Amino acid sequence: MKFNKWTVGLAAVGLVSLNSAVRAEEKASMVQTALSGTSLSGYVDTSAQWNFGNGNAHLPPYKFGGASKADGFNLNVVQLRIEKPLDEAEWAAGYRVDLWAGPDANTLGTSSTLSSSDFAIRQAYVALRMPIGNGLDWKIGVFDSIIGYESVESPSNPNYTRSYGHSIEPQTHTGVLASYRFNDLISVSGGVADTVNSSINSRAFFGSTGAAGIGGIFGNFTGASFASPGDNRYAESYKSYMGSLALTAPDCWGFLSGSTFYCGAVNGYNNSALGSGVGLKQLNVYGGTTLATPIKELRVGAAFDWVDFDSTATLTGPALAAPATAAVEAQAWTLAGYASFQATEKLSFHVRGEYIEARLFSPTVGAGVPDHSAILAATGTVQYDLWKNVVTRAEFRWDRSVAGPRLFGGSGAFPDDHNAYMLAANIIYKF
Numbered sequence: 001m002k003f004n005k006w007t008v009g010l011a012a013v014g015l016v017s018l019n020s021a022v023r024a025e026e027k028a029s030m031v032q033t034a035l036s037g038t039s040l041s042g043y044v045d046t047s048a049q050w051n052f053g054n055g056n057a058h059l060p061p062y063k064f065g066g067a068s069k070a071d072g073f074n075l076n077v078v079q080l081r082i083e084k085p086l087d088e089a090e091w092a093a094g095y096r097v098d099l100w101a102g103p104d105a106n107t108l109g110t111s112s113t114l115s116s117s118d119f120a121i122r123q124a125y126v127a128l129r130m131p132i133g134n135g136l137d138w139k140i141g142v143f144d145s146i147i148g149y150e151s152v153e154s155p156s157n158p159n160y161t162r163s164y165g166h167s168i169e170p171q172t173h174t175g176v177l178a179s180y181r182f183n184d185l186i187s188v189s190g191g192v193a194d195t196v197n198s199s200i201n202s203r204a205f206f207g208s209t210g211a212a213g214i215g216g217i218f219g220n221f222t223g224a225s226f227a228s229p230g231d232n233r234y235a236e237s238y239k240s241y242m243g244s245l246a247l248t249a250p251d252c253w254g255f256l257s258g259s260t261f262y263c264g265a266v267n268g269y270n271n272s273a274l275g276s277g278v279g280l281k282q283l284n285v286y287g288g289t290t291l292a293t294p295i296k297e298l299r300v301g302a303a304f305d306w307v308d309f310d311s312t313a314t315l316t317g318p319a320l321a322a323p324a325t326a327a328v329e330a331q332a333w334t335l336a337g338y339a340s341f342q343a344t345e346k347l348s349f350h351v352r353g354e355y356i357e358a359r360l361f362s363p364t365v366g367a368g369v370p371d372h373s374a375i376l377a378a379t380g381t382v383q384y385d386l387w388k389n390v391v392t393r394a395e396f397r398w399d400r401s402v403a404g405p406r407l408f409g410g411s412g413a414f415p416d417d418h419n420a421y422m423l424a425a426n427i428i429y430k431f
Contacts, residue, residue, distance in 0.1 A: 037085075037087070037094075039084070041083070041431060042079045042080040043078075043155055044075075044078050044428065045075075045076040045078070045079075045154050045155070045428045046428070047424055048072070048074070049072065049074065049422065049425075050424070051070040051422050052422070053417065053421070054411065056411075057411050057415075058408050058414075058415035060377070060399040060407075060420050062167045063107060063162045063166060063167035064162055066107075069103075074103070075102050076102060076103065076154065077105060077154075078100070079099070079153065080098070080099045081096070081097070081098050081099075082099075083096040090129070093126070093127065097121070098122040098124070099121060100119065100120040101118060101120075103118060105120035106118060106120070108120045108171060108198060109198045110122065122142075123141075123172065125139040125143050126141055132180075133180065134183075136178060137178070137180070139177040139179075139191075140177075142174050142200055143172065144171070145172060145173060145242075145266060146177065146189055146244045147244060147265070147266060147286035148166055148303075149166070149301065149338070150162060150163055158338060158381065160381060160424055160426040163303070163354050164305075164356040165303050165305035165354070168305055168307045168332055168334065169305060170196050170197070172200075173196075174194045175192050175193030175194060176192055177189060177190070184248060187246045188243070188244065189242075189243065189244045190242065191242050192239050193242065194240065195240055195270060196240045196267075196269060197271050203271070238269055242264065242266040243265060244263065244264030244265075245263055247262075255292055255293065255296075256291065256292055259289070259290060262286075262287070263286060263287040263288075265283070265286070266283070267282075270282040270309075283307065283308045284305070285305070285306045285307075286303070288301065288302065289301060289302055297341055297342045298340070298342075299340050302337050303338070306331070306332070307332050307333075308329065309329065309330040331358070332357065334357075337352070337353050338352050346385045347384050348382075348383045349380075349381070349382055349383075350383065353378050356377075357374040357403070360372070372403060373404035373407060374403035375402065375407065376399075376400050376402050378398050389431065391427070391428040391429075392425075392426070392427050393426045395425075396424075397421070398421055399419070399420040401419075408420035
């Protein structure tokens with residue numbers, strides 16, 4: 001083995017032995033081999049936000065928003081990714097770890113203790129490939145949910161703020177996911193996880209309680225809390241299941257070539273919605289498409305989300321004289337449209353329009369008459385990438401409650417306005 005001059009000199013004066021140097025060189029070689037192909041990347045996400053009006057007690061309930069970001073400057077999140085992707089080998093292996101630090105890490109809610117530590121493991125999985133057909137890929141560990149138009153990663157989205165569809169979808173799961181690509185046009189995935197919710201290593205313990213993740217848009221039932229009959233036997237066998245189908249338009253479709261259609265579903269038990277202990281069954285269904293157009297700079301898309309909660313609830317709110325407990329089914333659905341125009345290499349425009357409706361069915365109110373709320377939202381974003389590796393964008397968002405009670409504004413216990421307006425700047429450095 002060839003040693004460098006520094007090692008030989010130390011050995012000559014008796015400070016090291018050549019045997020120990022050999023072992024050190026071998027260990028260094030093993031570490032280098034293990035780390036070969038591993039990449040380090042991430043981003044720092046910051047923003048400044050102004051919410052019009054005098055009160056921030058009742059802001060639109062989309063995810064990664066809220067009063068803590070209103071009317072000020074924000075560090076949203078820092079993501080650090082360590083990854084060794086699968087190579088072309090038949091029995092390929094790799095891994096991926098996404099670490100989050102910052103306030104958004106608490107909203108993500110992957111902590112197994114539901115603590116607010118400004119730290120979260122977003123993803124951490126082992127990636128494997130089996131030489132079955134075109135190759136069967138596996139993720140084992142913690143991975144992003146398989147449904148949704150928008151990403152958990154802000155730089156990958158066309159807008160700064162998240163949609164309501166994204167807000168009612170699952171975020172991450174602890175389990176096993178298999179993916180298979182039949183050809184360039186068709187791919188499928190399916191998996192099983194502990195629960196629907198993000199909390200790592202959570203179990204389907206029936207009997208936990210808390211506030212529903214979309215409770216803020218249930219009109220008179222903004223104080224609703226959900227509970228299930230205590231029965232921990234389900235933790236042994238009750239799991240969450242998911243599946244998806246992706247279709248890509250072939251080259252022979254002309255300008256539509258490369259357009260995609262995606263659909264999927266996740267069904268299971270939610271032990272933790274938005275960081276609070278919650279016990280309820282949850283079913284999510286999603287369908288979305290991204291379409292190319294005859295104008296190569298313009299792309300449009302659409303997404304549909306539907307979620308159903310089934311549990312027992314303790315209801316409070318102005319519709320009730322006193323708290324009441326009853327069997328409850330809560331549902332929400334959203335429909336969103338997207339358009340993006342790449343004006344120049346650095347300048348792009350993005351718009352999103354969305355409608356969401358939520359209903360809470362309970363025999364305690366009007367002999368089963370559903371209470372419901374609806375919101376119409378419009379978002380416009382201008383992105384100009386002046387600096388290398390930096391995403392800079394300005395965004396205006398308008399949310400309006402169009403059915404049910406007023407949902408926004410005011411600083412007291414109850415909102416006093418149908419409208420919410422927001423202006424924001426978002427600056428992200430990607431490395």
